[in-house]
Amino acid sequence: MLDAIRGRTRLRPPVDPGLAGGLREWLEDGLCSLPLGPSTELVVTKRTLSPPAAAESTRVGPGLALAALIEVLFRQYVTVGRIEDPLADGLSALELDKRRAEIVRFVRQMEGAQLRDFRDELETQAAILVSRWPRLQPGWMPRTHERVVVPLVGGRVVLLGVFDLVVGSPSSGQASVALVQVRSGHPRPQDQEERCFSALLETLRSGAPPFRVATFYTRTGTVEAEDVCDDLLASCVVRIIDTVRSTLREKP
Amino acid sequence: MITNTVSPMALPRSRALTDLLTDSRGTPISERDLKPIRHRTEAILRGWAATIESGRKIRIDAYSLRPDRGRAQWDQAFEWSPESARRPVALDAVRTCLATGGTPADAVRSTIDRLVRSGSHPLAGRHTLCRWLAGLSLGARSLVEAEAVTMATQLITAVDWTRLVNPAVGDDRTISFASSPRLFLRGRIDLRTSIEVSTDRAGPVRRSALLTVVAGRPQPTARDELGFIALTAVLGSRADLPIRIIGWWPQCGRALAVPVTAELLEETVDAVAIRLGSVAPGPTHPQRCDGQGHRPGLQVGEGRLAS
CATH class of the missing domain: 1.20.120 (Four Helix Bundle (Hemerythrin (Met), subunit A))
Structure with missing residues (x-):
């Protein structure tokens, strides 16, 4: 479990200081180009990005x-x-x-x-x-159910999320945090999208991306995890802008 | 360069937030500036207190200034929950961490264990946090513990504690006036630190900087909310007046520093008057007055738990 969270390398990538600001500007620019009314308040969650299946x-x-x-x-x-x-x-x-x-x-x-x-x-x-799950060392600063809220375009679009588990101290220049989501159901293709969304939220909130995002499945005991890279964050920015665009189209 | 916010590019964030807290520049407010503010606040509260049913006590806090908080919410009876318990437990744990160098998880465990032992005592008050905690089963109590660990970790990693002078964790202020004894203004101060402020005239003076942790994201009323907390701090103490107050929203990673000036406090009193006027009838908009006010009552350090 810990290997899955840590990843293959113990080396933590340095944080590009312009990354969080750049992603935020990209999101702001993309969302500003959409017809958001002055009283719009659109909340984007992992469910908005990947609506649950009928079942x-x-x-x-x-x-x-x-x-x-x-x-x-x-x-x-x-x-x-x-x-x-x-x-x-x-x-x-x-x-x-x-x-x-x-x-x-x-x-x-x-x-x-x-x-x-x-x-x-x-x-x-x-x-x-x-x-x-082993006992997590208290020195790793494990904390659960951390809520994140990222307002964009003057609060007209709000990204909301909850991290089931966060491990690691805040960044001092290197990626230092791992995020874990817990699911009681079967693995789904959209779980990867949800991990990207969590990674983006943390990057926008803290100014530094997490080094690793993982989903733990209590049904099977398996873990799906991946390193966080710029491409992963960029794909999520595009997905959010596309989702908000489609939501606005669907709205009367 | 130090601004009144934290740059999204600043890493570590704790350094940027500590820079905001410890900035030695600013114009300290004087006791003379405070006198009319104190009198006006008292006059406004006296007018509004007349609308409170007899026997009731009402507490107004910074959240009360939000337009979506109606009077019904002000009147709601307090009850313990994981959300209401996490702050006192977390603040106590942060004090323990600072004293012992331990981790938030260990410190929260120690706080909870101590409270549960106190709550099991037959003389423990019925509505106290320790009695409530002692009555919870393992699952419920661990939820409170988990909430407190998350908050304590956020606060302990938020600032560079080695740069703070005499930090006081959980330094809430509750103000009431003799002329409106059933009305309380409550300011939640999560951290107060002492700083030396340079002045042109009389050399450096000792002042304090305040930090309050706010849930969610900054609301349009954020400046008024911070001003309200600063108002309770200045009304409650002649010594160690605050030079600035910083709101920190860990859920969105934002911080806002507001200098505590006579102008801010005047605007805050205006905001309180307007808010009170919108939720109850009564003479809540008096003209500025210079009448003889009463010294407000003061309870210090209510963020602290009974030991």
């Missing part, structure tokens, strides 16, 4: 409930190093967040075979998580 509906169901529970269990494991009862631990964390009330209700109303299957799947994925 992955945003309606509360077992998939969404599992994802929410895995998300808090991952935070718990990274932070305190243990998970006692995945369902009880996860639900008690979700219950603290009123925005997750619908998910908590959904899980609480399950019974019989549905509950048994759900609990089995959650416990399996939690066990995979625990078996694959």
